[in-house]
Amino acid sequence: xxxxxxxxxxxxxxxxxxxxxxxxxxxxxxxxxxxxxxxxxxxxxxxxxxxxxxxxxxxxxxxxxxxxxxxxxxxxxxxxxxxxxxxxxxxxxxxxxxxxxxxxxxxxxxxxxxxxxxxxxxxxxxxxxxxxxxxxxxxxxxxxxxxxxxxxxxxxxxxxxxxxxxxxxxxxxxxxxxxxxxxxxxxxxxxxxxxxxxxxxxxxxxxxxxxxxxxxxxxxxxxxxx
Amino acid sequence: xxxxxxxxxxxxxxxxxxxxxxxxxxxxxxxxxxxxxxxxxxxxxxxxxxxxxxxxxxxxxxxxxxxxxxxxxxxxxxxxxxxxxxxxxxxxxxxxxxxxxxxxxxxxxxxxxxxxxxxxxxxxxxxxxxxxxxxxxxxxxxxxxxxxxxxxxxxxxxxxxxxxxxxxxxxxxxxxxxxxxxxxxxxxxxxxxxxxxxxxxxxxxxxxxxxxxxxxxxxxxxxxxx
DNA sequence: CGGTAAATCGCCCGAATGGGGTATTTTTAT
DNA sequence: ATAAAAATACCCCATTCGGGCGATTTACCG
Numbered sequence: 217x218x219x220x221x222x223x224x225x226x227x228x229x230x231x232x233x234x235x236x237x238x239x240x241x242x243x244x245x246x247x248x249x250x251x252x253x254x255x256x257x258x259x260x261x262x263x264x265x266x267x268x269x270x271x272x273x274x275x276x277x278x279x280x281x282x283x284x285x286x287x288x289x290x291x292x293x294x295x296x297x298x299x300x301x302x303x304x305x306x307x308x309x310x311x312x313x314x315x316x317x318x319x320x321x322x323x324x325x326x327x328x329x330x331x332x333x334x335x336x337x338x339x340x341x342x343x344x345x346x347x348x349x350x351x352x353x354x355x356x357x358x359x360x361x362x363x364x365x366x367x368x369x370x371x372x373x374x375x376x377x378x379x380x381x382x383x384x385x386x387x388x389x390x391x392x393x394x395x396x397x398x399x400x401x402x403x404x405x406x407x408x409x410x411x412x413x414x415x416x417x418x419x420x421x422x423x424x425x426x427x428x429x430x431x432x433x434x435x436x437x438x439x440x441x442x
Numbered sequence: 443x444x445x446x447x448x449x450x451x452x453x454x455x456x457x458x459x460x461x462x463x464x465x466x467x468x469x470x471x472x473x474x475x476x477x478x479x480x481x482x483x484x485x486x487x488x489x490x491x492x493x494x495x496x497x498x499x500x501x502x503x504x505x506x507x508x509x510x511x512x513x514x515x516x517x518x519x520x521x522x523x524x525x526x527x528x529x530x531x532x533x534x535x536x537x538x539x540x541x542x543x544x545x546x547x548x549x550x551x552x553x554x555x556x557x558x559x560x561x562x563x564x565x566x567x568x569x570x571x572x573x574x575x576x577x578x579x580x581x582x583x584x585x586x587x588x589x590x591x592x593x594x595x596x597x598x599x600x601x602x603x604x605x606x607x608x609x610x611x612x613x614x615x616x617x618x619x620x621x622x623x624x625x626x627x628x629x630x631x632x633x634x635x636x637x638x639x640x641x642x643x644x645x646x647x648x649x650x651x652x653x654x655x656x657x658x659x660x661x662x663x664x665x666x667x668x
Numbered sequence: 669c670g671g672t673a674a675a676t677c678g679c680c681c682g683a684a685t686g687g688g689g690t691a692t693t694t695t696t697a698t
Numbered sequence: 699a700t701a702a703a704a705a706t707a708c709c710c711c712a713t714t715c716g717g718g719c720g721a722t723t724t725a726c727c728g
Contacts, residue, residue, distance in 0.1 A: 430658075
């Protein structure tokens with residue numbers, strides 16, 4: 217990306233709130249240095265667009281809401297970051313709590329802006345990303361600094377909530393899966409029928425949006441679930 | 443600090459480079475919402491000013507260089523933070539390395555700006571601090587995010603040579619396995635027959651002393667093979 | 669060049685898995 | 699007390715996997 221000054225910046229918006237999404241699209245449309253590649257109301261929609269796009273059509277930056285129908289903006293970010301390294305993601309959200317900030321960064325978000333950020337600051341942030349910077353609302357930066365000056369405090373004080381809404385039983389089964397045990401072995405370990413173990417695993421896959429053991433193990437480790 | 447809108451913001455400058463300090467003073471002097479309480483070229487000088495000031499004369503924000511004669515800007519920040527909680531400190535420096543950033547934050551710096559930041563952005567940053575935010579140059583924010591998303595990672599990423607004596611082809615196959623792909627899918631991905639993929643996987647299992655996909659994925663991730 | 673190792677390919681068979689579905693029991697929430 | 703949700707259990711069927719076996723081709727080394 218040499219000479220970003222004259223380059224068109226490809227942008228995408230993932231925002232479930234109709235009015236806000238449309239308004240944001242219009243506002244961004246006024247900037248000729250930006251090209252709006254796509255807008256969508258869900259993470260799944262975003263992933264579909266990315267999966268079906270030619271590489272030269274992929275957005276440079278995605279403005280990502282966190283609270284979305286279906287998979288969350290954070291989960292979407294994780295999946296995008298796994299497959300589309302060249303697309304940066306700015307979280308654009310009302311959430312200011314440490315958990316969301318922390319998790320967003322963990323899954324690979326490049327920036328984090330609050331939704332009350334003026335549009336010209338948003339545009340500036342979009343450009344900033346391509347220059348290698350991370351645009352962060354100042355109050356969010358304050359929390360980042362807090363996380364660094366008191367490391368580990370957040371992870372331990374907030375009982376690091378488990379993504380995917382897995383139940384304790386499911387987590388226990390998943391741990392066994394991660395160790396490479398067969399359903400039969402796991403059943404013996406947890407004193408349940410193999411059928412039950414299998415049902416649990418089906419439920420786990422459903423919640424984690426995977427369909428193989430390997431994928432579940434990978435995700436469980438990457439997301440520090442086990 | 444109620445109603446900062448009409449309040450004069452008391453600012454101090456700690457900067458050893460004569461020309462730069464004077465230039466900065468002049469520039470800040472043009473903003474009538476700012477009052478320059480003192481400027482000094484050393485940490486000791488700064489501490490002296492603070493020790494000898496009435497409480498109402500203490501600066502709200504201090505722009506602190508890091509590289510100073512005598513005690514460093516970081517050490518100065520530490521001491522100020524111990525005794526003058528109401529004075530915020532923005533590091534204003536050329537240093538972009540992780541150590542300096544990390545240490546600055548550890549000793550209590552509220553913000554971190556690079557010296558090439560335009561003066562109007564500096565003023566904006568000064569005001570931002572009193573609003574509870576943390577002004578950070580975007581490239582510094584990028585490093586902050588890196589520190590959070592990969593805490594302690596730096597220590598382990600070195601020279602992680604591949605254990606198990608896996609061949610390049612085997613590593614490639616293992617990467618695909620780790621992504622949750624079936625043998626058939628992997629075969630299509632690497633342009634080999636499914637039988638060949640299976641044989642590779644058998645060889646991988648043998649070398650890694652595992653006998654399931656899940657166990658291989660786990661080991662591959664734990665050992666940073668993929 | 670010849671021998672050996674590695675890579676590639678193929679098959680058999682039993683075990684295991686994944687996805688769909690149903691049913692019962694237990695727990696939880698109202 | 700009742701309804702809904704969660705946990706437990708089971709079945710069917712197709713696919714995939716793991717381990718064993720064997721063969722051919724290619725690459726490497728002395």
